Amino acid sequence: MKSHRTAIFQALFVVFLWATSWVFIKIGLEDMPPVIFAGLRYFIAFLLLAIALFYNEAKYEIKRLSVKTWLRLALLGALLYAVTQGAVFISLAYLSAVTTNLVMSFSATGVAALSVFWLNEKPTWLQWGGILLAMIGALIYFLPVAIPQSQLFGLSAALVGVAANVISSVLGREINRTEAHHPLVVTTVSMGIGSILLLTAGFFLEAPPTMTLRGWGIIIWLALANTAFAFTVWNHTLRTLTAAESSVIGGTMMIWIPILAVLFLRETISAKEAFGLIITGAGALVVQLRKRPPTAKPPSA
Secondary structure, three states, rough: HHHHHHHHHHHHHHHHHHHHHHHHHHHOOOOOOOHHHHHHHHHHHHHHHHHHOOOOOHHHHHHHOOOOHHHHHHOOOOOHHHHHHHHHHHHHHOHHHHHHHHHHHHHHHHHHHHHHHHOOOOHHHHHHHHHHHHHHHHHHHOOOOOOHHHHHHHHHHHHHHHHHHHHHHHHHHHHHOOOOOOHHHHHHHHHHHHHHHHHHHHHHHOOOOOHHHHHHHHHHHHHHHHHHHHHHHHHHHHOOOOHHHHHHHHHHHHHHHHHHHHHOOOOOHHHHHHHHHHHHHHHHHHHHOOOOOOOOOOOOO
């Protein structure tokens, strides 16, 4: 029970770090094209993780990985980093943070539904109620949303990101819940493959940018704190949390992103939007109030 609560708080902290990423990304996109920007972020993070793995005993696991495991980690990296994160960066280049956040928020429902068939993890009625409440809060906050013709490409990218995020979230849960592989190995290998694909695509599709000191600072911070550290902790929490729990906790970014946007991107929040934030936060809390199976020993005082 204590480890479950710890995993929840760790996941919430990671989600806050990821929410700050959206502010940094919007600022960085003023200087850098989206795909190269995303590729540099995750490739540098991969290099940092590779150094950390070199000094960790978990590095010996790499030699024992089967071909099947390599393929699964490669698929996870391609979906989670190359497609999902690449789509988010592209979407943010064409859409506001609010609109992109709205579209990505619907990943929770997809993950909950897919995990029933893929992982045989059936959310309780209370958890389904929490997911539904979170979705209602998101709709209250964001709707009505009008998408101009010029932003349709960004919307399409966001929808691709949602689909890839749903599949990669469930796949990541399946890989991590067995506890057969160290989280650092899972993160390093999958991020390495995904970031190389993403960076390669960036240099094929976009012109190399003229890097500024601000741009490098943003990339290094995102790579070190918001990526290398955050994704390692997130993979660790997936050993304890279900796919539905992780997805709804990830959905709390819908709360943090608007707050950070007001503080740093000069966006505003109406009374209706504030009410939506409260409902969304309540949904994220309710999904955690599920009954745990009884243990052999009662908890100590």
